[in-house]
Amino acid sequence: MAAGGGLPRELDLCQHFDVSRNQVRNALASLAATGLIERTAGRGTRVCQISDWHLLDPLMSEWLAGLEAPDPKLVREIFAFRYSAEPVVASLAASAAVAADIAAIEQAFDGMRTTANAQQAPHHIEYDLAFHEAIYRASHNLVWRQMGHLLRPSIMALIQHSQHSVAALDDSLARHGRVLAAIREGQPQAAERAAREVLKRTAIDLGIVAEISASRDAARTMRNRI
Amino acid sequence: MAAGGGLPRELDLCQHFDVSRNQVRNALASLAATGLIERTAGRGTRVCQISDWHLLDPLMSEWLAGLEAPDPKLVREIFAFRYSAEPVVASLAASAAVAADIAAIEQAFDGMRTTANAQQAPHHIEYDLAFHEAIYRASHNLVWRQMGHLLRPSIMALIQHSQHSVAALDDSLARHGRVLAAIREGQPQAAERAAREVLKRTAIDLGIVAEISASRDAARTMRNRI
DNA sequence: AGCCTATTAAATGTCTGACATTTTGGCAAG
DNA sequence: CTTGCCAAAATGTCAGACATTTAATAGGCT
Numbered sequence: 001m002a003a004g005g006g007l008p009r010e011l012d013l014c015q016h017f018d019v020s021r022n023q024v025r026n027a028l029a030s031l032a033a034t035g036l037i038e039r040t041a042g043r044g045t046r047v048c049q050i051s052d053w054h055l056l057d058p059l060m061s062e063w064l065a066g067l068e069a070p071d072p073k074l075v076r077e078i079f080a081f082r083y084s085a086e087p088v089v090a091s092l093a094a095s096a097a098v099a100a101d102i103a104a105i106e107q108a109f110d111g112m113r114t115t116a117n118a119q120q121a122p123h124h125i126e127y128d129l130a131f132h133e134a135i136y137r138a139s140h141n142l143v144w145r146q147m148g149h150l151l152r153p154s155i156m157a158l159i160q161h162s163q164h165s166v167a168a169l170d171d172s173l174a175r176h177g178r179v180l181a182a183i184r185e186g187q188p189q190a191a192e193r194a195a196r197e198v199l200k201r202t203a204i205d206l207g208i209v210a211e212i213s214a215s216r217d218a219a220r221t222m223r224n225r226i
Numbered sequence: 227m228a229a230g231g232g233l234p235r236e237l238d239l240c241q242h243f244d245v246s247r248n249q250v251r252n253a254l255a256s257l258a259a260t261g262l263i264e265r266t267a268g269r270g271t272r273v274c275q276i277s278d279w280h281l282l283d284p285l286m287s288e289w290l291a292g293l294e295a296p297d298p299k300l301v302r303e304i305f306a307f308r309y310s311a312e313p314v315v316a317s318l319a320a321s322a323a324v325a326a327d328i329a330a331i332e333q334a335f336d337g338m339r340t341t342a343n344a345q346q347a348p349h350h351i352e353y354d355l356a357f358h359e360a361i362y363r364a365s366h367n368l369v370w371r372q373m374g375h376l377l378r379p380s381i382m383a384l385i386q387h388s389q390h391s392v393a394a395l396d397d398s399l400a401r402h403g404r405v406l407a408a409i410r411e412g413q414p415q416a417a418e419r420a421a422r423e424v425l426k427r428t429a430i431d432l433g434i435v436a437e438i439s440a441s442r443d444a445a446r447t448m449r450n451r452i
Numbered sequence: 453a454g455c456c457t458a459t460t461a462a463a464t465g466t467c468t469g470a471c472a473t474t475t476t477g478g479c480a481a482g
Numbered sequence: 483c484t485t486g487c488c489a490a491a492a493t494g495t496c497a498g499a500c501a502t503t504t505a506a507t508a509g510g511c512t
Binding site for chain 1: 475
């Protein structure tokens with residue numbers, strides 16, 4: 001539904017879906033809380049524009065991740081954020097991680113390795129998610145940790161572009177491994193570089209940039225365009 | 227109220243505050259949405275621990291910013307986030323800002339300059355807020371833009387530590403000016419460095435690190451401790 | 453004694469109908 | 483043409499009854 005458009009009134013929604021007004025109001029309140037719609041007494045309910053959405057609300061992330069075909073513009077925005085933020089997070093993790101954090105990252109990485117084939121793609125995605133989220137947690141910062149929710153829609157979008165060739169999976173796995181190694185050895189700068197390499201690979205898999213030989217140029221181009 | 231503690235039942239709250247059950251339920255639903263409390267049918271309502279709070283929810287930011295004495299631990303967490311994130315945001319802004327963005331930052335900066343005295347501290351704070359938020363917006367990324375909400379509690383906390391000496395204000399102003407200049411001239415790396423300098427000044431004003439001569443050492447110490 | 457089950461109490465969740473409040477637009481008088 | 487008032491339409495609020503879920507407790511069986 002286009003931004004600015006109006007929704008039917010509550011009672012009509014009740015009739016249409018054959019539910020009580022309570023359920024309608026709960027649902028609408030939930031949407032309003034995530035900034036998708038705006039309600040004013042006497043005026044009605046209308047759709048907000050994307051820039052007003054609360055992208056950081058966990059509900060929103062969960063919702064986006066469950067969509068079949070999320071808005072490509074949104075996927076790009078979220079990925080652009082990850083591309084600028086995640087190297088910093090990896091750097092922090094390399095400074096702050098304790099044994100338990102490293103164990104969590106390793107466990108996720110092992111899971112990725114054992115599911116690195118087309119048949120087990122769904123499991124692989126879950127481990128991928130766990131890997132990145134473990135890094136956010138390892139930063140030991142409350143704010144960054146919460147931001148881990150944003151990973152789900154971004155990584156789930158990978159399922160759409162399922163050109164998971166063996167070579168691509170191997171390459172991705174190797175890059176993830178280098179992040180793990182840098183964090184385990186407490187080397188922030190190496191972790192930062194390695195995280196950026198992982199994201200360049202992800203950008204290709206998401207279809208955000210074309211695969212070209214000099215990946216550094218690709219990254220610079222993207223950074224300037226977004 | 228301590229984490230894990232239970233709240234009174236709805237009907238008791240109705241009596242206590244002499245309001246309808248609807249209002250109580252609305253308020254509790256709002257708290258639940260921000261992760262402050264957890265409700266389960268038959269079990270009751272209990273307080274969640276800080277790590278479960280949705281710090282990124284705009285409601286939460288607004289709430290925190292209005293508090294007289296916000297939890298120092300929380301202020302430190304949010305500032306640590308800003309310290310790692312804001313240089314990146316400034317860098318993005320230097321790449322992506324258009325004329326309107328730069329105008330907004332300049333306007334906020336002018337406001338900061340004309341209110342740089344103890345009498346006008348509240349106005350100065352507002353302009354300070356506007357300055358940083360304008361930079362987040364200038365990144366032209368939906369996610370970073372939303373994160374601007376976090377600024378308010380962090381900057382409002384400055385009012386508590388109101389040791390705004392003339393020298394400190396002058397220094398702070400000069401550092402802000404260098405960020406503006408770097409963004410205006412489209413120099414990402416300079417903007418990144420300048421933003422970090424601003425935050426070092428803010429860390430001192432917030433009482434997070436003591437003022438010492440070699441500010442680089444101060445920053446490194448903080449980064450490792452958080 | 454120990455364990456499993458049925459009952460009961462306590463809390464949140466849901467439904468329903470009526471009423472209150474806010475917003476908007478139209479109509480009429482000045 | 484403007485101003486003020488009224489009516490319609492929408493969301494917001496109230497009150498009370500009822501449903502569902504959870505946890506504790508008492509009782510019977512092995």
